[in-house]
Amino acid sequence: xxxxxxxxxxxxxxxxxxxxLPTNDGITNIMVIGDHSIGGVGPAIDLxxxxxxxxxxxxxxxxxxxxxxxxxxxPYAVYSIPSxxxxxxxxxxxxxxTFKLTIYSAxxxxxxxxxxxxxxxxxxxxxLMLIIGSYQIWMKEDNLTTMLDNHITPDGTKKVLVYTIDxxxxxxxxxx
Numbered sequence: 001x002x003x004x005x006x007x008x009x010x011x012x013x014x015x016x017x018x019x020x021l022p023t024n025d026g027i028t029n030i031m032v033i034g035d036h037s038i039g040g041v042g043p044a045i046d047l048x049x050x051x052x053x054x055x056x057x058x059x060x061x062x063x064x065x066x067x068x069x070x071x072x073x074x075p076y077a078v079y080s081i082p083s084x085x086x087x088x089x090x091x092x093x094x095x096x097x098t099f100k101l102t103i104y105s106a107x108x109x110x111x112x113x114x115x116x117x118x119x120x121x122x123x124x125x126x127x128l129m130l131i132i133g134s135y136q137i138w139m140k141e142d143n144l145t146t147m148l149d150n151h152i153t154p155d156g157t158k159k160v161l162v163y164t165i166d167x168x169x170x171x172x173x174x175x176x
Contacts, residue, residue: 007095007134007171008081012065014129015079015099019056019063055119059103074106074160075116093173095134098142099124102164104151113161117144124167134171142166 055077062068062076084097101120105113125141143166151160 007131007173008084008097010132010134011081011097011099011129011169011171014131015124016063018123018127018129019053053119053123055116055123058116058119068104070154074104075112076104077116077120078102078104091175094137095169095171095173097169097171099139099167099169100164101167102162105161106158108159108161110161113163117163117165120165124165131171134173137170137172139167139169142168 056063059075059077060073062072064072064076064078066078066080068076068078079099079101081097082100084095087094087096101124103113103116103120105116107113121141124139127139129136129139145164145166147162147164149160149162150157152158
């Protein structure tokens with residue numbers, strides 16, 4: 001029996017890798033979370049480089065888990081995994097999870113947030129992720145919610161556009 005927490009932890013790592021790994025120059029060992037590189041790999045590649053994916057650059061390299069820090073600048077994205085459950089077959093063990101990605105934009109012209117949404121959908125909908133210890137069966141977009149929200153910033157309250165995308169993820173535990 002697998003620990004769902006381990007599956008989710010490895011899924012989070014894979015989400016960051018998909019988000020921040022260069023896509024067209026063969027580099028495979030850089031994972032950037034904020035300003036930090038993970039796994040003993042050297043400094044991240046210059047953000048102005050064209051090797052990053054469109055979603056990464058459209059949110060200024062800012063993808064946060066569960067909540068954004070006060071100093072985050074718009075636009076940015078926050079992800080969470082609000083639900084996950086295990087399911088068992090005769091020889092199989094599955095984890096069903098919801099990956100929730102929320103995009104924030106202070107630009108009241110919806111063109112920016114719609115473009116970021118398209119980039120996020122291109123990156124994560126029906127994508128392949130390498131999840132240690134599991135086989136990914138699918139990851140698919142399930143729902144989009146849009147709204148206008150008030151955020152407290154160092155400069156006072158600001159209206160922001162918010163898009164929340166729910167992705168359904170199904171994994172199967174690898175057996176040794």
